[in-house]
Amino acid sequence: MTQSQKDEIDFTALPKIELHAHLSGSISRQCLHEIWLKKKAEGKTDLEDPLVVMPEGKHDYDLKTFFPLFSTYTYRLIDDAWSLRYSTLSVLRDFAADGVVYLELRTTPREMPAAGLDKEDYVRLVLDTISQYEAAEPPASGPGMMHTRLILSVDRRNTLPEAQHVLSLAEKFHSPDDRNVNVVALDLCGDPSAPDIYKFAPVLDSRAPRRRLIPTLKTTLHFAEAECSSSDAELSTLLSWQPDRIGHVIHISQTIREAIVARGGGTDEKRPYGLELCLSCNVHAGMISGGFEEHHFGEWWQEKDCVVVICTDDVGVFGSKLSNEYALVAHHFGLGRAEICALARRGIDVIFAGEDEKARLREIMWT
Numbered sequence: 001m002t003q004s005q006k007d008e009i010d011f012t013a014l015p016k017i018e019l020h021a022h023l024s025g026s027i028s029r030q031c032l033h034e035i036w037l038k039k040k041a042e043g044k045t046d047l048e049d050p051l052v053v054m055p056e057g058k059h060d061y062d063l064k065t066f067f068p069l070f071s072t073y074t075y076r077l078i079d080d081a082w083s084l085r086y087s088t089l090s091v092l093r094d095f096a097a098d099g100v101v102y103l104e105l106r107t108t109p110r111e112m113p114a115a116g117l118d119k120e121d122y123v124r125l126v127l128d129t130i131s132q133y134e135a136a137e138p139p140a141s142g143p144g145m146m147h148t149r150l151i152l153s154v155d156r157r158n159t160l161p162e163a164q165h166v167l168s169l170a171e172k173f174h175s176p177d178d179r180n181v182n183v184v185a186l187d188l189c190g191d192p193s194a195p196d197i198y199k200f201a202p203v204l205d206s207r208a209p210r211r212r213l214i215p216t217l218k219t220t221l222h223f224a225e226a227e228c229s230s231s232d233a234e235l236s237t238l239l240s241w242q243p244d245r246i247g248h249v250i251h252i253s254q255t256i257r258e259a260i261v262a263r264g265g266g267t268d269e270k271r272p273y274g275l276e277l278c279l280s281c282n283v284h285a286g287m288i289s290g291g292f293e294e295h296h297f298g299e300w301w302q303e304k305d306c307v308v309v310i311c312t313d314d315v316g317v318f319g320s321k322l323s324n325e326y327a328l329v330a331h332h333f334g335l336g337r338a339e340i341c342a343l344a345r346r347g348i349d350v351i352f353a354g355e356d357e358k359a360r361l362r363e364i365m366w367t
């Protein structure tokens with residue numbers, strides 16, 4: 001694609017779907033800085049300025065330096081109701097300003113003991129903030145309001161009882177008719193070096209007895225993110241849980257690839273996987289070898305038996321908005337306007353919201 005063809009697409013105005021965004025990782029450094037300034041002035045934090053800890057322009061966090069950012073910094077700064085609301089609102093505004101019309105935000109329920117909040121309070125606060133945002137901030141112009149749904153994450157480092165608690169929260173805040181902002185799915189995320197994901201089957205296997213009671217609750221799994229979490233044994237187990245979508249999909253063997261494609265091409269149950277691919281994150285974090293041209297998006301995007309959705313993962317850390325991810329695929333893989341619009345629209349098939357939302361998106365997304 002030449003520069004002039006690329007210029008014909010306004011990637012920010014392009015209505016987009018974001019399906020793989022971690023709440024805490026999507027908070028901009030500016031927002032963290034604003035929260036820090038207020039807490040510092042009130043004598044409520046002894047943390048360093050986030051703009052010093054994570055300087056603007058630094059995006060080369062690898063999997064060893066990335067996860068501690070949360071435990072050593074973000075979670076210590078966002079530790080009460082005010083900062084959780086403030087940061088959630090800021091994340092919603094940032095996605096909407098970037099032309100996202102449908103967002104699935106994911107987060108790991110976290111207690112905030114100093115503020116007297118338990119994990120249920122955390123989830124309720126995030127859902128309330130989303131509902132209030134949707135009620136209060138209709139767009140001045142553009143294709144339409146951004147609608148958001150929530151996914152609750154199980155962290156690979158969790159114990160089974162902790163994961164079961166996340167499922168209880170999902171059961172509580174899921175609404176099968178999808179009329180309101182609600183919890184639509186469970187996710188498995190966290191440091192891929194944490195072993196023993198097999199224990200999570202009672203929570204994440206869609207055929208587990210508790211999950212059968214709530215069939216409209218969906219599942220997405222971080223999948224083959226690092227070599228240490230990509231044995232055929234682990235990946236076959238994850239697929240046997242029948243997730244609806246899988247994220248990253250980097251270190252896979254031919255056998256696993258064929259298994260992924262087979263479900264979309266199957267005749268009995270033709271249910272193509274949604275593949276949540278995160279280019280900048282994978283390149284900046286060194287999760288793939290090589291640059292953007294080598295990203296496995298190139299191998300997957302034309303695969304008819306899967307639905308590829310490009311996503312940001314942690315825009316606050318890796319610094320690339322969804323509009324920029326689309327510009328990157330146009331540039332590095334030569335997608336023209338029609339292909340970009342088709343790529344963005346195809347995501348509708350694998351969102352976790354109900355038919356009303358899908359119909360709205362079919363109306364407003366570009367053809």
Ligand SMILES: CNc1ncnc2c1ncn2[C@@H]1O[C@H](COP(=O)(O)O)[C@@H](O)[C@H]1O
Pocket residue numbers: 022023024025066067070106107108109153155189190191192222225281285313314
């Ligand atoms: C590199 N890609 C990734 N792979 C795996 N897990 C990731 C991730 N990016 C983020 N997280 C998970 O999301 C949490 C932060 O958001 P929440 O506090 O849940 O909103 C991190 O602690 C990590 O467990």
